[in-house]
Amino acid sequence: MDGQPKVKDAPSNNNIPNERDALLGNNNNRQHTYHVSAVGVYLPRHRPAATPFLVPNAVSPNPAHLPLPQNDLGNGAQGDIGVVDSLKALLFSGWINVLLVAVPLSFISHFAKWGSTADFVISFIAIVPLASLLGDSTEQCALKLGQTLGGLMNATFGNAVEAIVGILALTKGELRIVQTSMLGSILSNILLVLGCSFLAAGYKFKESNFQVTAAQASSSLMVLGTTTLVIPAAYHVSRKEVNGDAFAGMLATARDKTNDLNGLLTISRGTAIILLVCYGFYLFFQLKTHAYLFEDPQAHEEEEAKMNVTTAVVSLCVVTVITSFCADYLVGAIDEFADQYKIPKSFIGLILIPIVGNAAEHVTSVWMAMKGKMEITIGVAIGSSIQIAVGVIPLLVVVGWAIGQNLTLYFETFETIILFISIYLVNCLVQDGKSNWLEGMMLVALYAIVALAFW
Numbered sequence: 152m153d154g155q156p157k158v159k160d161a162p163s164n165n166n167i168p169n170e171r172d173a174l175l176g177n178n179n180n181r182q183h184t185y186h187v188s189a190v191g192v193y194l195p196r197h198r199p200a201a202t203p204f205l206v207p208n209a210v211s212p213n214p215a216h217l218p219l220p221q222n223d224l225g226n227g228a229q230g231d232i233g234v235v236d237s238l239k240a241l242l243f244s245g246w247i248n249v250l251l252v253a254v255p256l257s258f259i260s261h262f263a264k265w266g267s268t269a270d271f272v273i274s275f276i277a278i279v280p281l282a283s284l285l286g287d288s289t290e291q292c293a294l295k296l297g298q299t300l301g302g303l304m305n306a307t308f309g310n311a312v313e314a315i316v317g318i319l320a321l322t323k324g325e326l327r328i329v330q331t332s333m334l335g336s337i338l339s340n341i342l343l344v345l346g347c348s349f350l351a352a353g354y355k356f357k358e359s360n361f362q363v364t365a366a367q368a369s370s371s372l373m374v375l376g377t378t379t380l381v382i383p384a385a386y387h388v389s390r391k392e393v394n395g396d397a398f399a400g401m402l403a404t405a406r407d408k409t410n411d412l413n414g415l416l417t418i419s420r421g422t423a424i425i426l427l428v429c430y431g432f433y434l435f436f437q438l439k440t441h442a443y444l445f446e447d448p449q450a451h452e453e454e455e456a457k458m459n460v461t462t463a464v465v466s467l468c469v470v471t472v473i474t475s476f477c478a479d480y481l482v483g484a485i486d487e488f489a490d491q492y493k494i495p496k497s498f499i500g501l502i503l504i505p506i507v508g509n510a511a512e513h514v515t516s517v518w519m520a521m522k523g524k525m526e527i528t529i530g531v532a533i534g535s536s537i538q539i540a541v542g543v544i545p546l547l548v549v550v551g552w553a554i555g556q557n558l559t560l561y562f563e564t565f566e567t568i569i570l571f572i573s574i575y576l577v578n579c580l581v582q583d584g585k586s587n588w589l590e591g592m593m594l595v596a597l598y599a600i601v602a603l604a605f606w
Contacts, residue, residue: 346594353588
């Protein structure tokens with residue numbers, strides 16, 4: 152009607168660009184079919200080419216008697232991509248790779264003894280593009296493995312940086328850094344990333360829609376992961392209250408404290424194994440029995456490989472090793488850096504370190520939200536949180552068990568309450584399958600309050 156403002160509707164889910172392409176600036180129009188995964192996996196469904204009609208004397212498009220062109224770099228009969236072209240696609244895929252200049256500087260800073268500040272800052276910057284390269288290499292490998300194996304590979308390497316940083320901090324005995332960085336990654340994804348995405352979508356569209364069933368299944372699994380963190384905290388509190396007297400609990404003997412730790416370890420390790428099994432069943436649910444819930448029926452794009460398999464696998468291994476070294480330098484400099492600048496270590500673990508592994512995904516999520524592709528946004532934000540809550544954290548508990556580090560699922564009561572409230576708020580906002588800018592503002596506001604509390 153005249154005189155009323157026109158509201159722009161969210162676009163249909165046609166021509167969804169690859170999430171990495173959107174992030175890295177590749178906007179080539181290609182045909183794709185995307186599966187929107189709640190574990191952050193967007194796997195292409197490879198449809199078989201149409202079979203030509205059998206026409207007498209028809210000439211094959213590639214007659215067997217004609218040689219197919221090849222080159223020295225591996226471009227062969229099957230249209231394989233050469234090594235040089237593969238490396239170009241990986242290294243020059245977008246603006247974020249400019250930060251790769253910090254990678255050699257990280258090694259130089261460490262061996263030249265530039266100091267903890269230089270080690271922390273340079274390694275921090277270096278890991279950001281390395282995380283992007285890890286994601287690119289993983290996706291290229293997954294394209295050749297099919298939906299199931301590709302989904303498993305994406306699930307395995309989806310939060311590789313967080314796992315690497317966590318394991319290295321674990322080997323150094325930085326148990327609080329491990330816990331706060333994992334908690335920070337979850338909060339960063341479900342509050343900051345999802346909130347900014349809702350805000351970005353609300354800037355262009357009055358209201359955005361997404362698949363309700365998949366979002367609810369994902370958020371329900373997040374509730375399970377959060378509940379398993381509440382149980383150790385409740386056990387610890389109950390052990391402190393001796394005969395209902397909290398003061399007497401403060402005077403507990405060393406034997407009582409040892410028994411308390413042993414109880415926490417038993418609960419945490421058993422729970423970690425159960426969570427890993429649950430995560431395996433969830434992947435089976437998402438990739439096999441109920442894969443249709445995580446597909447976008449309106450998407451019609453089919454991903455084209457940019458790298459050959461060999462180069463993608465080698466790149467994945469090399470980047471993982473380099474990331475491990477940079478993460479080692481980063482973790483090793485945390486103590487001196489925190490003392491020098493009077494920054495709480497909990498703030499570094501909760502706010503700063505999660506930025507390292509999630510920067511590329513953060514940009515992707517916001518970019519997709521502005522295009523009205525909320526299924527992808529939900530998959531990036533909530534899916535990554537699921538991987539950490541029921542995948543990475545239990546894995547770190549088991550790894551700590553194996554190497555003699557007593558990492559438990561017991562978080563401080565304040566941290567547990569914050570996580571539970573955050574999950575509850577996200578569940579309330581996604582249950583109707585719609586989002587708007589006000590909901591995004593709520594999530595970002597809660598994240599800002601959490602950051603202020605830990606400072």
